[in-house]
Amino acid sequence: QVQVVESGGGLVQAGGSLRLSCEVSKVAGHTFDNYAMAWFRQAPGKEREFVARITGSGSDSAYTDSVKGRFRIDRDNRKDTVALLMDSLKPEDTAIYYCAADRWGRFSSEPSGYDYWGQGTQVTVSS
Numbered sequence: 001q002v003q004v005v006e007s008g009g010g011l012v013q014a015g016g017s018l019r020l021s022c023e024v025s026k027v028a029g030h031t032f033d034n035y036a037m038a039w040f041r042q043a044p045g046k047e048r049e050f051v052a053r054i055t056g057s058g059s060d061s062a063y064t065d066s067v068k069g070r071f072r073i074d075r076d077n078r079k080d081t082v083a084l085l086m087d088s089l090k091p092e093d094t095a096i097y098y099c100a101a102d103r104w105g106r107f108s109s110e111p112s113g114y115d116y117w118g119q120g121t122q123v124t125v126s127s
Helices: none
Strands: 004-007 010-013 018-024 036-042 049-054 061-063 071-076 081-086 095-102 121-126
Touching (some): 036 071, 036 081
Parallel strands (some): 010 121
Antiparallel strands (some): 004 018, 036 095, 049 061
């Protein structure tokens, strides 16, 4: 079973930066660079929403409008990791952030397009 583990959340003041990391465990027969990867987030009382996604090769990425120009998704296929670099953080970015892996490489922005999920990491931005 593929395991996805996030790290790097925390408390930061508005305008600050955080780097989230996600590691995907190696499983026989699976190749990480075939996986599309994404970050989603869920704030209290709200539905889980798409934040950013990246193709298996890393050649293409996409973002939700509210984070464009502030967040960047990146991956290292040698280490089976993906990162979310977050700058100019705002209080409305406060949420639990989830890393998700799609073994079929569909590059979806929908939660249903992902097969494996991490437990989430809390990001809190104070005003």
